[in-house]
Amino acid sequence: MRTLTVDDETAGQRLDNVLLRVLKGVPKTHVYRVIRSGEVRVNSGRAQADTRVAAGDLIRVPPMRLAAPATAAASAPAREFPVLFEDEYLLAIAKPAGVAVHGGSGVSSGVIEQLRRARPQARYLELVHRLDKETSGVLLLARKRSALVALQDQFRARDTGKVYAALVFGAWPRHVKVIDLALHKTLDAAGERHVRVVSPAHEDGRRSITLVRVVQAFADCTLLEVTLKTGRTHQIRVHLAHSGHPIVGDPKYGDFARNKAFAREHHFTRMFLHARQLSFDHPASGQRLTLEAPLPPECATLLRGCMGSPLNL
Template structure:
């Protein structure tokens, strides 16, 4: 599946027939685009983390808030500055008054302003020593002083975690060491290629995430599916349910309207091209459920080509 529009940007993918899916979040189609959609898989990045106990004595730090952190809540600012520190400990030092803003006590929801001085108390935690992400740039579709839009390839995670030591954002930060602020506006599945927005300023991050949350900005995905998609099937309105499978993993399946856990999920489908075996669709999601497009298309009897 490929994201072709988000902010007027989008993505591509495929599912195994009638299997629930694991849950971990230009309309010009030439032959090369179809080949990219079908052959989207690639090897996963190398992993391997080790831990080591820090021997340096922690000390009080005083950090001056810059443009990249202005408007951020104090708790979120501290979680970024104190990576690896449990949230419970961060909130504990805030409540205890050990964290000061401009020499005064502050609450977790205090909004920081440019020039504020934040006193961060000494904290000792085990340090993660991990394989460094290689510096890597990705094809740039758009860039200005606020926003970077790249064409993410399939097979690359957007960030590290869950057995993946690094992803797009870590590689970009290594490739752009002078960038003061680079944060993901949204996410794409590892096996989904397409447009990925990265904010270069916190103001852009907040504004774009608000637009996505309020559905002011749309996402359109290109999906190559098996079979001849029915011309009359333009709206897929099937509730989805997340559940824990027998293997202990999270999965997603179609639900029933009267199921308490079922969440309404709506997608609009437009056929862009047909072949004897496949249909190339534009799918615009009105609700952003996990694996929504994959499950909807599979449930309709037309799974995405290339899904495991």
């Protein structure tokens, strides 16, 4: 049995991410299993995988045999990404689709490991929030501990503005502008997240609100501007799919047959969900910043060429 004390650098992070970093070589499935079983304790109490730890918390970890392979950070290729904003407190990049934000669950490395490898001189670099592997767009990282805490507080308090571009199958009804549906997240034995719509009365359901505006309608698809009022896991993907208009190319919640046919016809193989704008208060100056990531070339080409309409997004 070992006990870990949460330091200032670790405070605010999820319990599962702390353990996955500390217990390198332990299968991810086993880490989630001991959390679910209650063998992992935080301040002597049971905790969930998504519990946020605080400085000074004591994490009790049961005995586990550690392998000794090379860590993801050590084996990660050094890679920079297009920079949207950078100063001594923040780094904002345009994340491409197909790159996870961090390693784990069969992914050897992600944005954070690759950036750390590319910037060995960086004393501090942490993810402020996350984007799905299949989603492109604005991704924010902190270069100081104080910036991470301040920004994560804003995200939790919903003081940030998040706007996405999504191409969905079918003709979205223009009168539907608000989706207000509770969501419930579960983890399978492999730690894979699955989210579904549940009744507002569901004991584990969390109210989730998505605003939708039609940008342009095409023959078989609709381009939407989507604004998040809450930030649940897979919220946009599940809300749109539940409404009968899954996102083009969504491999988890989408229409698999239509995805395959669309990819064959248009040579477009990614999910069309792009975090195009993020607004927040600078953690040091308090100035409101609005950062924008241009639509990736493959998405812009699809809209201009295959869909036959030039759009400036």
